[in-house]
Amino acid sequence: MLKLKDVSKTFHGKENIDAVKHVNLEIQEGEIFGLIGFSGAGKSTLIRMINLLERPSQGQVWIDGIELTALNEKELRKIRKKIGMIFQHFNLMRSRTIAQNIAYPLKRRTFWRKNDPEAWSKNEIQQKVAHLLKLVELEDKANAYPSELSGGQKQRVAIARALANDPKILLCDEATSALDPQTTQSILKLLKQVNQTLGITIVLITHEMGVIKEICDRVGVMEDGEIKELGNVVDVFADPKETITRNFIATTSNISKIYELVKQRSEITVLRPGERMVLLSYNTINTNQALISQISRDYEVDANIIFGNIEVLQNKPLGRLVVIFSGKEENIASAIERLKAKEVKVEEIETW
Ligand SMILES: Nc1ncnc2c1ncn2[C@@H]1O[C@H](COP(=O)(O)OP(=O)(O)OP(=O)(O)O)[C@@H](O)[C@H]1O
Numbered sequence: 354m355l356k357l358k359d360v361s362k363t364f365h366g367k368e369n370i371d372a373v374k375h376v377n378l379e380i381q382e383g384e385i386f387g388l389i390g391f392s393g394a395g396k397s398t399l400i401r402m403i404n405l406l407e408r409p410s411q412g413q414v415w416i417d418g419i420e421l422t423a424l425n426e427k428e429l430r431k432i433r434k435k436i437g438m439i440f441q442h443f444n445l446m447r448s449r450t451i452a453q454n455i456a457y458p459l460k461r462r463t464f465w466r467k468n469d470p471e472a473w474s475k476n477e478i479q480q481k482v483a484h485l486l487k488l489v490e491l492e493d494k495a496n497a498y499p500s501e502l503s504g505g506q507k508q509r510v511a512i513a514r515a516l517a518n519d520p521k522i523l524l525c526d527e528a529t530s531a532l533d534p535q536t537t538q539s540i541l542k543l544l545k546q547v548n549q550t551l552g553i554t555i556v557l558i559t560h561e562m563g564v565i566k567e568i569c570d571r572v573g574v575m576e577d578g579e580i581k582e583l584g585n586v587v588d589v590f591a592d593p594k595e596t597i598t599r600n601f602i603a604t605t606s607n608i609s610k611i612y613e614l615v616k617q618r619s620e621i622t623v624l625r626p627g628e629r630m631v632l633l634s635y636n637t638i639n640t641n642q643a644l645i646s647q648i649s650r651d652y653e654v655d656a657n658i659i660f661g662n663i664e665v666l667q668n669k670p671l672g673r674l675v676v677i678f679s680g681k682e683e684n685i686a687s688a689i690e691r692l693k694a695k696e697v698k699v700e701e702i703e704t705w
């Protein structure tokens with residue numbers, strides 16, 4: 354559906370800035386792909402190169418088998434209709450009503466194609482706008498102005514407008530960053546619905562891991578213009594390889610608190626002789642706490658769970674448990690081996 358081949362972007366100024374460096378990326382039809390990274394990582398630059406709002410300094414962009422980087426402006430304008438985009442600050446036209454904002458891309462299309470039989474009639478536009486307003490649940494706001502709407506409602510209008518031309522791809526640049534958590538949830542739900550019912554491929558960028566976790570199938574972690582880690586959301590969450598990814602995951606889990614407690618020499622992290630503290634991570638269906646109690650029985654070790662975080666991602670439980678094992682040294686070692694054999698990741702937590 355979408356392919357970036359060795360795409361780079363350098364901004365030339367007083368200093369040259371390599372905003373995006375040699376990115377290769379393929380996104381499948383119907384996928385929700387998330388791109389996460391801290392400010393300045395190059396996320397916006399990368400997403401803007403998908404519809405060539407930003408021209409790559411190097412590399413090729415393909416959509417549906419067509420190389421966008423080889424098209425002229427006229428051809429590009431045509432194909433851009435297949436790519437909708439929404440932004441953090443909604444970018445609505447203040448002096449136009451909600452209905453007029455949504456109708457804008459359709460009117461524009463009519464304007465560009467004056468003698469075109471495919472141009473939209475007034476009636477058709479009206480029907481389309483009504484349909485889109487219904488989709489985003491804002492039927493009663495057709496004649497309101499953007500200033501009369503909440504942030505979440507404005508983003509719904511922006512989504513309706515982005516869908517006006519029946520795009521195949523929707524690009525979302527920090528679409529929920531200006532919204533409170535609850536409104537964020539409702540916008541993410543709408544995006545998921547758009548993806549599932551209309552089959553629209555979604556590429557979204559965010560600096561919040563929670564957003565990725567909520568709706569993405571795959572995630573790319575961006576740092577310093579490069580995609581440092583890429584994979585299925587569940588896999589990346591369960592077994593992050595890069596420090597940058599770990600840092601992002603730490604922001605959505607309470608498990609990282611344990612390291613602070615260890616540093617502070619908190620009482621609960623002080624081990625008695627023979628005890629070992631480990632972080633267990635798992636993402637397989639058949640692994641749950643029963644495994645821990647079973648191992649505890651089989652190897653005669655005590656397992657004290659002092660921290661736990663279990664969530665469901667893409668219908669799979671993803672667990673992280675901090676456990677203190679106590680018992681005979683060799684028994685603890687065997688218990689840990691058994692856990693590893695059951696595809697539980699075991700990391701020793703060093704204490705004082
Ligand atoms: N038009 C431009 N001219 C010059 N430099 C730019 C331009 N756009 C972006 N940059 C630079 O490129 C780098 C990447 O910027 P970009 O906006 O892509 O980051 P981002 O990951 O989207 O960050 P944020 O989360 O803050 O939106 C930054 O160093 C930025 O200053």
Ligand SMILES: [Mg+2]
Nearest residue numbers: 396397398526
């Ligand atoms: Mg940005």
